[in-house]
Amino acid sequence: TQLLEQSPQFLSIQEGENLTVYCNSSSVFSSLQWYRQEPGEGPVLLVTVVTGGEVKKLKRLTFQFGDARKDSSLHITAAQPGDTGLYLCAGANQGAQKLVFGQGTRLTINP
Amino acid sequence: KAGVTQTPRYLIKTRGQQVTLSCSPISGHRSVSWYQQTPGQGLQFLFEYFSETQRNKGNFPGRFSGRQFSNSRSEMNVSTLELGDSALYLCASSLRAAGGSNEQFFGPGTRLTVL
Numbered sequence: 001t002q003l004l005e006q007s008p009q010f011l012s013i014q015e016g017e018n019l020t021v022y023c024n025s026s027s028v029f030s031s032l033q034w035y036r037q038e039p040g041e042g043p044v045l046l047v048t049v050v051t052g053g054e055v056k057k058l059k060r061l062t063f064q065f066g067d068a069r070k071d072s073s074l075h076i077t078a079a080q081p082g083d084t085g086l087y088l089c090a091g092a093n094q095g096a097q098k099l100v101f102g103q104g105t106r107l108t109i110n111p
Numbered sequence: 112k113a114g115v116t117q118t119p120r121y122l123i124k125t126r127g128q129q130v131t132l133s134c135s136p137i138s139g140h141r142s143v144s145w146y147q148q149t150p151g152q153g154l155q156f157l158f159e160y161f162s163e164t165q166r167n168k169g170n171f172p173g174r175f176s177g178r179q180f181s182n183s184r185s186e187m188n189v190s191t192l193e194l195g196d197s198a199l200y201l202c203a204s205s206l207r208a209a210g211g212s213n214e215q216f217f218g219p220g221t222r223l224t225v226l
Binding site for chain 2: 033035040041042043044045048088090096097098099100101102103104
């Protein structure tokens with residue numbers, strides 16, 4: 001059974017600070033997706049990384065896929081209250097639609 | 112392009128009843144997957160339908176079933192409801208293109224409460 005462990009589970013920081021969320025597994029994934037979920041809504045896809053070592057940037061968010069495609073990180077620079085939400089990583093295998101999700105990181109940015 | 116739609120958004124049932132949830136994927140998407148989200152277990156894969164056939168199945172009892180229609184719309188059914196079935200049920204659609212990156216786009220979910 002493939003598992004993804006996210007850390008930290010909860011993070012509360014002040015506006016303007018930087019943070020990193022980690023997503024780790026002992027299994028290899030063909031791709032990894034990051035989502036953000038607001039209360040009462042479905043997850044919204046932020047990015048997909050598919051190549052080992054790949055780095056993608058989305059404004060103040062930087063996503064990295066580990067060289068061995070077993071782990072990933074999300075770094076947010078100068079966090080803003082609008083970044084508050086539940087961040088989820090999800091791994092997928094080639095040809096399979098089943099996503100394996102981490103437990104999520106609940107991020108709170110205080111003004 | 113319209114996103115994934117799910118109906119109803121909220122549902123309250125009692126133990127022993129059955130429930131049917133509906134999902135309409137993004138236009139052109141032929142794969143629909145269902146997930147259960149609970150505070151304790153997080154997001155767990157239920158099953159995936161593509162071309163009206165179940166292609167993958169998660170570790171859920173047979174009380175959970177689904178189907179897909181020729182227009183790619185999907186329904187999920189839970190019979191003999193238990194208190195533990197209370198959850199947010201999420202539907203996700205994807206192109207399921209060969210060699211694709213498995214990107215899935217989620218609907219807003221159906222919040223099921225079992226009393």
